[in-house]
Amino acid sequence: MSEVFDKLHMYFQLPSVRYAMIVGLLIALCSSLLGVTLVMKRFSFIGDGLSHVAFGAMAVATITGITNNMLIIMPVTIISAVLLLRTGQNTKIKGDAAVAMISVGALALGYMLMNIASQKGGRTSSNVSADVCSTLFGSTSILTLSPADVWICIVMSVIVVTVFLVFYNKIFAVTFDENFAKATGVRSDMYNLLIAVVIAVIIVIAMNFVGSLLISALIIFPALSAMRLFKSFRSVIICSVVISLICAGLGIIVSILAGTPVGSTIVTADITVFFIFSLLSFITKKGR
Amino acid sequence: MGILLRCENVSLGYEGSVVTKDLNFTVSSGDYLCIVGENGSGKSTLIKALLGLKPQLSGNITFCGEVSKNEIGYLPQQTMVQRDFPASVQEIVLSGCMNRCGLRPFYSREEKKLAKDMMKRLEITDLEKRCYRELSGGQQQRVLLARALCSARKMILLDEPITGLDPKAANEMYELIAGLNQKDGITVIMVSHDMNAAVRYATHILHVGGKQLFFGTKEDYMTSKTGQAFLSVMGGDEDE
Numbered sequence: 001m002s003e004v005f006d007k008l009h010m011y012f013q014l015p016s017v018r019y020a021m022i023v024g025l026l027i028a029l030c031s032s033l034l035g036v037t038l039v040m041k042r043f044s045f046i047g048d049g050l051s052h053v054a055f056g057a058m059a060v061a062t063i064t065g066i067t068n069n070m071l072i073i074m075p076v077t078i079i080s081a082v083l084l085l086r087t088g089q090n091t092k093i094k095g096d097a098a099v100a101m102i103s104v105g106a107l108a109l110g111y112m113l114m115n116i117a118s119q120k121g122g123r124t125s126s127n128v129s130a131d132v133c134s135t136l137f138g139s140t141s142i143l144t145l146s147p148a149d150v151w152i153c154i155v156m157s158v159i160v161v162t163v164f165l166v167f168y169n170k171i172f173a174v175t176f177d178e179n180f181a182k183a184t185g186v187r188s189d190m191y192n193l194l195i196a197v198v199i200a201v202i203i204v205i206a207m208n209f210v211g212s213l214l215i216s217a218l219i220i221f222p223a224l225s226a227m228r229l230f231k232s233f234r235s236v237i238i239c240s241v242v243i244s245l246i247c248a249g250l251g252i253i254v255s256i257l258a259g260t261p262v263g264s265t266i267v268t269a270d271i272t273v274f275f276i277f278s279l280l281s282f283i284t285k286k287g288r
Numbered sequence: 289m290g291i292l293l294r295c296e297n298v299s300l301g302y303e304g305s306v307v308t309k310d311l312n313f314t315v316s317s318g319d320y321l322c323i324v325g326e327n328g329s330g331k332s333t334l335i336k337a338l339l340g341l342k343p344q345l346s347g348n349i350t351f352c353g354e355v356s357k358n359e360i361g362y363l364p365q366q367t368m369v370q371r372d373f374p375a376s377v378q379e380i381v382l383s384g385c386m387n388r389c390g391l392r393p394f395y396s397r398e399e400k401k402l403a404k405d406m407m408k409r410l411e412i413t414d415l416e417k418r419c420y421r422e423l424s425g426g427q428q429q430r431v432l433l434a435r436a437l438c439s440a441r442k443m444i445l446l447d448e449p450i451t452g453l454d455p456k457a458a459n460e461m462y463e464l465i466a467g468l469n470q471k472d473g474i475t476v477i478m479v480s481h482d483m484n485a486a487v488r489y490a491t492h493i494l495h496v497g498g499k500q501l502f503f504g505t506k507e508d509y510m511t512s513k514t515g516q517a518f519l520s521v522m523g524g525d526e527d528e
Contacts, residue, residue, distance in 0.1 A: 040369055166393045173383040176373055183339035183362045184387040184439040231419030232376035 004257065011256055019145040021252055024262070026157040027206045028218065028248030032240045033164045034199055035223025036233070037175045045096065046084055047219045049103035050203045051212035053080040056110035058207075063117045070152075074204050080106075081200035085192055156205050160198055167194060172233055210263030218244070221270035228274075228281040243273050290317050291352055292443060292475055293338070298347035300333045306345065307333050308496050313503040315492075317442075320469045320476045322490035324483065324518070329496050331479045335447050338477070359387075361436030361444035365451060366428065371421060377431050378416045381407055384438030399438075406434040409472075410464065426457030433464070443475040444468070450482065458482075462489060483519055 011017045038044055057076040064072075084098055164171070173181045174191045181188045206215050222240035230236045251266030258265075291314050299309035308330030315321050325331050336342040337349060339362055351359075361384070384406075385399040407413045410430045415423065420431060429449060436444050446465065450458040466489045468474045480486050486493060486506075493509040495502035495518065502514045509515040 036374070040373055042369070169383070169386065169389070169394060172375070172379065173386045176375060176380065176383060177364065177367070177370065179339075179341060179364055180362055180435070180439075181383075181386060182341055183360065183364075184384070185359075186386050227374045231374060231422075232417075233374060233379050234376075236374045 007257065008253065016145065017256065019147070019150045020262075021249070023145060023150055023153045024209060024248045024252045024266075025245055026153055027202075027209050028244040028266075029241060030157050030160045030202045031206055031215070031218040032222040032244035033160070033237065034171075034195065034202065035219045035221075035240055036227065036236055037171060037195060038199070039220060039223050039227070040175050042096075043085070043099075044220050045099045045103075045216065046081070046199065047203060047216035048213075049084060049099040049106075050077055050081055050200055051207055051215045052103040052110070053077055053106040054204055054207050055212045056106035056113075059110035059113040059117070063113055070204070073207075074201070077204050078197050078200040081196040082193060085196040153205055156201060160202060163194070163198055167191065171195065176233075210266060214263045214267050217267040217270055221267070221274050222247070225270070225274045225277040228277040229284075243270070247273060291315070292317055293477075294348075294350045294352065296348045296350075298337070298349060299345045300330055300337055300342075301345050308499060310499045311347070311494075311496070312500060313494055315443075315475060315477060317475055318469070318473055319492055320466070320490045321478070321492045321494060322486040323477065323479045323494045323496065324481075324486055325496040325501075329498070331496060332447065334496065335445060335479055338445060359440040359442060361438075361440040363429070363432050363436045363444065363446040363449055365447050366432070370428075373420055375420050376416070377407070377412060377418055377420060377423070378403065380420055380431055381434045381438060384435035387439055403434075403438055406437045409437070410434045424457070425453050426460060429453065429457075429461055430464070437468075437474075441472075441474065443477070446476065446478040448479055448481065450480075450485075458485075465489070487519070 012021075038046060054073050054077045057073040060076075061072040080102060084102065170186065170191050173186055174188045174195075178188050178192075181191075202219070203215055206218060210218055222244040223236070225243055226236045226239035230239050247269035248266050251269045252262060254260065254269075255262045255265040293315040295311050295313050298311040299306055300311070301307040307328075311334070313321075323331050323334065333342065337344045339360060382395055382400065382403045385395055385402060388399060389395065404413070407416060410433060412427065412430050412434060415427060415431070420428065423431065433444075433446075433449075436446075449465065450461055453461060462485050465476060465478070469476045469489075478486075478490070487510060490506050492504065493502065493506055493515070494500070495509070495514055502509055502512055504512075510519070
């Protein structure tokens with residue numbers, strides 16, 4: 001056992017590992033906050049859709065050779081989020097279909113653009129699939145974070161958490177009953193917009209970390225687990241944040257020790273917690 | 289008896305198609321107005337228009353006196369989302385105070401007290417910490433009614449408040465609403481299928497079809513042609 005701790009101690013001497021831990025925990029915190037809202041609004045898949053959009057945008061950024069690809073990814077993702085959450089209510093293409101359409105479309109276009117780009121650049125195609133794989137499932141780049149990346153992540157997380165805390169009651173009202181909120185004079189359109197923007201920001205931050213295919217898991221699983229056991233909105237949110245932080249921390253440590261991919265290790269931890277909580281809720285219901 | 293709400297030549301509908309037209313009625317302070325009519329006659333569209341969720345095609349809806357457009361308490365029909373929502377009763381009732389907050393992010397002490405008072409009034413104080421999805425249908429409706437009362441204490445708008453309730457719970461709900469109307473002086477506008485309840489509790493009746501078929505006091509309605517015809521068809525229909 002002490003060997004393990006020694007090994008960990010050694011790893012945490014490295015700045016890159018510490019950066020990875022900080023960024024990982026921050027992302028876990030942010031992504032779990034809005035999980036309940038998304039699940040209740042029947043928008044579990046928006047994380048998926050938006051991350052594919054972000055993937056497409058990243059491909060465009062790679063082609064155009066812009067050094068800071070955030071400049072393209074962030075606005076494109078935010079705009080898509082706004083469009084998706086808006087069309088949720090009353091348009092010809094319904095919410096789930098719109099999400100499916102945009103996500104698959106962006107994925108296909110992004111992959112194609114990346115291939116074209118690599119052919120022009122004269123790289124081999126195997127390189128492209130490695131690139132794509134790491135964007136989809138999260139890369140090892142979590143261990144090559146620069147201090148600047150860490151700062152960006154910290155600032156973004158502070159913004160997300162502050163916005164969430166300040167608008168907590170409004171987000172609850174809009175999630176629970178949008179019509180009531182609107183009828184009594186709460187500007188629910190504005191808060192829906194706010195939710196969309198925050199989600200887009202979270203997804204873009206998280207994409208480098210777990211990859212665009214696994215972000216949904218990070219957003220949805222803690223919320224679903226917490227909803228199994230807890231009964232008030234506040235306790236569900238607090239619990240899902242705690243679950244998310246623990247799973248992310250454990251996932252990173254395990255992935256360092258066992259050499260497994262970071263993103264999928266964290267998601268595995270989330271799934272395990274979900275099953276434990278489901279079991280607990282089953283037992284408590286039986287016992288009553 | 290001040291007039292709170294006035295509808296003049298209002299017509300409602302969706303793009304291109306008119307659902308109902310020529311609506312002319314007024315609601316005075318202390319009234320209990322029941323809106324009746326067959327399915328598809330424009331009752332819920334009217335509710336949405338009164339709440340400002342959906343614009344009317346033409347005509348004027350004006351609020352006067354002590355009620356402004358955003359000061360109506362609203363008891364909506366339950367949605368599927370709410371049935372399994374993880375929220376405590378207290379959180380839901382308190383969310384009715386949202387429109388008092390404006391830009392202020394958190395609830396003030398008075399608002400929390402108001403929520404407590406309303407829970408007491410509707411006898412759900414002991415459910416305060418319970419989870420909404422574990423309550424019975426009648427209890428859930430009380431919670432939503434308490435929330436509606438938090439958002440406005442002068443006028444409440446109820447959209448089919450007894451849908452899905454068993455007869456006992458439905459009767460309790462009606463008595464509760466009648467109590468709010470008579471004891472607390474709250475103006476009530478209710479949409480209902482239940483003609484027996486309408487003629488038992490309401491002071492005024494608005495009957496909508498393709499256009500306004502009747503508006504007046506309950507007594508007039510019972511003797512009018514429209515009323516008698518409708519009562520003979522609908523009466524007792526939902527009184528299982």
